[in-house]
Amino acid sequence: MHEMAITQSVIQAVCDRMGDQPVQRICLEIGTLSGVVADSVRFCFDLVTAGTPLEGASLEIIQPTGKARCRDCGAEFELNDLLVLCKCGSANRELLAGEELKIREVEVLV
Amino acid sequence: MCATCGCSGSAILEDHDHDHDHGHDHEHGHGHGHPETRTVTLEQAVLARNDGLAELNRKWLAERGILAVNLMSSPGAGKTTLLVRTIRELGAELRVSVVEGDQETVLDADRIRATGAPAVQINTGSGCHLDAQMLAGGLQTLDPPDSSVVLIENVGNLVCPALFDLGEQARVVITSVTEGAEKPRKYPQMFRAADLVLLNKTDLLPYVDFDVDAFLDGTRRANPGVEVLQLSATTGDGIDGWYGWLRARLP
Numbered sequence: 001m002h003e004m005a006i007t008q009s010v011i012q013a014v015c016d017r018m019g020d021q022p023v024q025r026i027c028l029e030i031g032t033l034s035g036v037v038a039d040s041v042r043f044c045f046d047l048v049t050a051g052t053p054l055e056g057a058s059l060e061i062i063q064p065t066g067k068a069r070c071r072d073c074g075a076e077f078e079l080n081d082l083l084v085l086c087k088c089g090s091a092n093r094e095l096l097a098g099e100e101l102k103i104r105e106v107e108v109l110v
Numbered sequence: 111m112c113a114t115c116g117c118s119g120s121a122i123l124e125d126h127d128h129d130h131d132h133g134h135d136h137e138h139g140h141g142h143g144h145p146e147t148r149t150v151t152l153e154q155a156v157l158a159r160n161d162g163l164a165e166l167n168r169k170w171l172a173e174r175g176i177l178a179v180n181l182m183s184s185p186g187a188g189k190t191t192l193l194v195r196t197i198r199e200l201g202a203e204l205r206v207s208v209v210e211g212d213q214e215t216v217l218d219a220d221r222i223r224a225t226g227a228p229a230v231q232i233n234t235g236s237g238c239h240l241d242a243q244m245l246a247g248g249l250q251t252l253d254p255p256d257s258s259v260v261l262i263e264n265v266g267n268l269v270c271p272a273l274f275d276l277g278e279q280a281r282v283v284i285t286s287v288t289e290g291a292e293k294p295r296k297y298p299q300m301f302r303a304a305d306l307v308l309l310n311k312t313d314l315l316p317y318v319d320f321d322v323d324a325f326l327d328g329t330r331r332a333n334p335g336v337e338v339l340q341l342s343a344t345t346g347d348g349i350d351g352w353y354g355w356l357r358a359r360l361p
Contacts, residue, residue: 002238002270009156016159017152024147028156035273035299082298083331091334101273103152110146 003040006101007048010041014106020053025107027060033082033098038063057106066098160274163242167277170249175257175361180240180276182300183284184293185266188310190218192284192343192352193261197225200353204360205258209248211240211265218263228252239270242277259356268297280359286311287320294328301332306339306355313342 014023030038038061049055066079070086070093077086079098085091155161171178181189197206208229210218219231230252232244245262254260262278264271283304285293288311294301301307307329309322322340329338339355341348 002273005237005239005241005270006156006273009159012159013154013156014152017154018150024145033299035269082302083295083328085331091331093334101156103154103156105149105151105153107147107149110148 003037004044004048006036007041007044010103011048011052011054013103014054015052018053018106018108021108023054023057023106023108025058025060026054027062027104027106029062029064029100029102029104031064031066031098031100032080033066033095034101036101062104064097064100067096068093069096157273157275160242163246164275164277167242167246167249168279170246171260171277171279172361174254176254176260177258177280177356177359177361178260178262178276178278179356179359180262180264180271180278180281181284182264182268182271182281182303183266183286184268184289187266187284187286187289188343189263189266189284190221192308192310193263194221194225195343195346195349196261196352196356197222197227199349200356201225201227204356205255207252207254207258207260209240209245209252209260209262211244211263213237213265228254234265238265238267239274240264240276241274245276245278257361259360268293268300272300272303280305282306282308284308284310285325287315287318287322291321291325292328294325294332298332301329301336304333304336306337307333308352309338309340310343312340312347313345
């Protein structure tokens with residue numbers, strides 16, 4: 001389960017940016033095609049944040065859905081997994097959304 | 111948990127000493143005048159730290175003219191067998207050294223060293239993948255010569271290694287006919303990450319129910335245009351395609 005390492009990376013990145021300011025809330029973007037399971041991140045979060053400035057913070061996760069543009073016919077379409085073909089039958093698509101794996105914002109005490 | 115004030119959610123409202131308009135009840139024993147907070151937009155990639163270290167590895171390798179290839183598969187697909195054969199047949203020409211990733215034991219590094227090639231074993235413990243920092247440590251220990259090839263055998267796992275850039279120049283996904291043809295459909299993230307897909311153990315095709323066309327179709331859906339080579343690391347059938355692919359990537 002790489003979500004433990006992913007969640008640790010979140011904590012590390014926030015501490016690098018915010019120092020030891022207590023974090024009240026954190027908002028992540030985890031796209032549905034990112035390969036990271038949001039529920040598993042939620043599961044790890046309390047464990048990984050214990051003893052850090054994020055301990056007790058509320059965790060929000062936004063999950064953008066997958067969107068792609070077909071390189072053959074130009075159509076844009078939504079996709080729930082990486083195996084969906086364009087209606088024209090092409091697998092040659094450019095992903096426009098769904099692979100996000102980022103920290104959007106944090107709310108810290110002032 | 112209430113996203114507005116952070117107090118835990120599902121219990122029953124008994125006493126509330128602050129105003130809020132969100133529609134749920136919660137139990138309060140704590141007095142809270144909400145502390146002042148500010149929101150800081152970060153818009154930062156979660157794996158930025160790993161990606162930064164991976165870029166340093168990539169630069170380190172490029173400065174020395176070293177080709178590093180990240181080999182990923184499920185356990186038992188034949189990565190180590192492929193490496194042993196590759197070293198025996200190409201080791202002198204390409205000066206191959208190996209970084210071995212496993213959760214435990216030095217068994218694979220021992221198999222590689224038996225060929226005479228330098229190898230370093232990284233044990234990830236409970237970790238299920240190599241990351242850029244582990245590879246940096248491995249490269250320091252291995253100290254590969256300039257203009258050589260480093261083959262990185264990632265931890266056997268078709269999920270996690272796909273997410274972690276190591277700084278390698280190419281990613282190879284190995285799967286075998288004994289695993290079933292549906293692997294690209296079940297693990298599209300991994301197949302999407304591949305620069306090359308190797309279908310191994312083709313010598314066993316007469317004995318297993320493996321639909322090569324279904325495998326190729328699944329691979330194409332996950333990663334259109336990716337090159338797929340069919341081979342047997344045991345018998346050597348088709349192995350020249352793999353050697354040609356490696357030679358073509360030498361700096």
